[in-house]
Structure formats: structure tokens, C-alpha cells
Amino acid sequence: MRYWNEWKQSMMHLFFPSLCALCKQALLVQENTLCFACEHKLPYTHFHALPNNETTLRLAGRFPFKQATSLFYFTQESAVQQLMHALKYEHRPAIGTYFGSLLGQQLREMEAFQAIDGIVAIPLHYKKEQQRGYNQSNLIAAACAEAMGLPFYNKAIVRKRFTQTQTLKTRSERVDNMEEAFFIKNTELLIGKHLLIIDDVLTTGATIEACALQVLKIPNTQVSIATIGVVI
Ligand SMILES: [Zn+2]
Structure with missing residues (x-):
């Protein structure tokens, strides 16, 4: 057979x-x-073991976190940008799974990422997820969790509403606008855990900051951050 x-x-x-x-x-x-x-x-960053990498520095001082890393440098017209575009707009979910596996295979070898208890993804608003057919960060997170042998707490965090376009706002306006957008649906499940928050691409970090601030309201949680791309 x-x-x-x-x-x-x-x-x-x-x-x-x-x-x-x-x-x-x-x-x-x-x-x-x-x-x-x-x-x-592919432009691997090799950030995972570096405490003062670009991803860490971009998020530093905005919320407390243990580790922060990105798998690839993300620049316009690059291969990673093309792949991310296909994942988000050309219905190529396999690319999300591929990215997530690569990330998980690297992080599971890293001393600094051994203390993580579980993985969460930055959620999309359900309407956007419906339009796209999937949340690309969920695909990345699920594959990363599988590669690391960790649970993926899918649907523990939800996005409540569409946020207005962020482009013309100042950083603090963006954060205020965003923070209200996340809601922890299953607090019990996440209490006391060290969670790895996964997103597709790190730009300003406002979305991750807003989501992390909500997660950190859960008693005794710690967070680490991993993204596939970091815009440089
Ligand atoms: Zn090829």
C-alpha cells in the first residue's frame, strides 16, 4: 500500500x-x-540569538517582552515581499505554512526560545478573514507551533472591529486606535503562560504592541514576539 x-x-x-x-x-x-x-x-536575518537585533530595538520600551525576532529582512520588490503578496492576495495558503515551518525549525534550536509555553497569532477581523479565506498569521503560527512541538491557541484572541487606515496617524494615535481592537476571548487558557505572539511582517510595530498590551493584562503572562519579515 x-x-x-x-x-x-x-x-x-x-x-x-x-x-x-x-x-x-x-x-x-x-x-x-x-x-x-x-x-x-532568501534574506535570513539570523536574529534569533541576538538580544539587540532590529526587531527587539523597534519594540523596546513599548511593552515588556522576553525575546523578539524576525526570520527575514523585508524590502520592497524582494522575494519575501513577492511571497507575502501571494500569500495575502493570491490565495496561496501553502506559503504561510511554509514560512511557519521554517520559523519553527529555527526557533526550536534556540536556547532563548525554549521557555515558551504556547503560540498565539495576531488575529484579523473576521470579515477580512472571510474575504481572504484565511488569516495568514494563523497559518504561520500553526505551522510554527507544530515544528516547535507547542500548542497553538487559535481563536484565544479576537479582533473586534475594522481599524481605520493607519497611514496618516501619529504613533500614539495608532496605538490608541489599535489597542481597543483586540479582545482576549479565552483568558483562562492563557493565564500564567509565556506566549510567542506571531505576526506576518513587522513595520511600525503598532499592531503587535496593541495586541501584546492586551495579552499582558492576563495574570502572570509573559510574551515573546516572532514575525516572518521585518521592514528595513
Ligand atoms: Zn526557485
Whole structure:
């Protein structure tokens, strides 16, 4: 049976090969989402073990956290930007799972991330999630949790309303506007835990700050932060 399944898989692959999400070349059976050549060229930050990395410095002083890191540098027109665009706007959920697995595989090797009890994702408003078909941060968080062997507390935090566009506001206005947007639905579940909050891309950090401030109202919680991209 196993050989039959493997044979079927190889035949499917031969006739309908998956393509690399970047260079569009046919993937090998052992490749997933990206070919090894494209994966190798991704701009890894190697931040995880650095206490004063760019992600940490951007969030420092805004709320107390244990660790903060990002997997990739995010610049306009870059490969990571293309992938993130496909994930968010071209219905490519597999890219979220791929990103999350890469992140989880790296973090599980890191001393600094061993104390984490569970993972939460920055939620989207349900209308936005419905439009998109999924919350990309949930896909990333679920795959990261699986790779790290940790629970993913899906739906423990909800986003209450659409926030107005953030672009023209000052930083403190943004934070006020955002903080009210998050609501902890399952406080009991999160009490006393060290939670890794996951988001797709870190820009100003206002969304993460607002969400973290709500999580930190739960008794005895600690937070760490991980994002796939950091805008530089
Ligand atoms: Zn490729």
C-alpha cells in the first residue's frame, strides 16, 4: 500500500509537478513551495540569538517582552515581499505554512526560545478573514507551533472591529486606535503562560504592541514576539 501511494505520488509529480513560487521551475519531490536554490537565497536575518537585533530595538520600551525576532529582512520588490503578496492576495495558503515551518525549525534550536509555553497569532477581523479565506498569521503560527512541538491557541484572541487606515496617524494615535481592537476571548487558557505572539511582517510595530498590551493584562503572562519579515 505504501509503495502504491508513493508510486501514485511520483506519477502525479511527473505529470503535474508543483512549481517553485519564485522561479516557477518544477519542484523536486523533496522540495516544498520553493526550490532549494531560491530557498537558499532568501534574506535570513539570523536574529534569533541576538538580544539587540532590529526587531527587539523597534519594540523596546513599548511593552515588556522576553525575546523578539524576525526570520527575514523585508524590502520592497524582494522575494519575501513577492511571497507575502501571494500569500495575502493570491490565495496561496501553502506559503504561510511554509514560512511557519521554517520559523519553527529555527526557533526550536534556540536556547532563548525554549521557555515558551504556547503560540498565539495576531488575529484579523473576521470579515477580512472571510474575504481572504484565511488569516495568514494563523497559518504561520500553526505551522510554527507544530515544528516547535507547542500548542497553538487559535481563536484565544479576537479582533473586534475594522481599524481605520493607519497611514496618516501619529504613533500614539495608532496605538490608541489599535489597542481597543483586540479582545482576549479565552483568558483562562492563557493565564500564567509565556506566549510567542506571531505576526506576518513587522513595520511600525503598532499592531503587535496593541495586541501584546492586551495579552499582558492576563495574570502572570509573559510574551515573546516572532514575525516572518521585518521592514528595513
Ligand atoms: Zn526557485
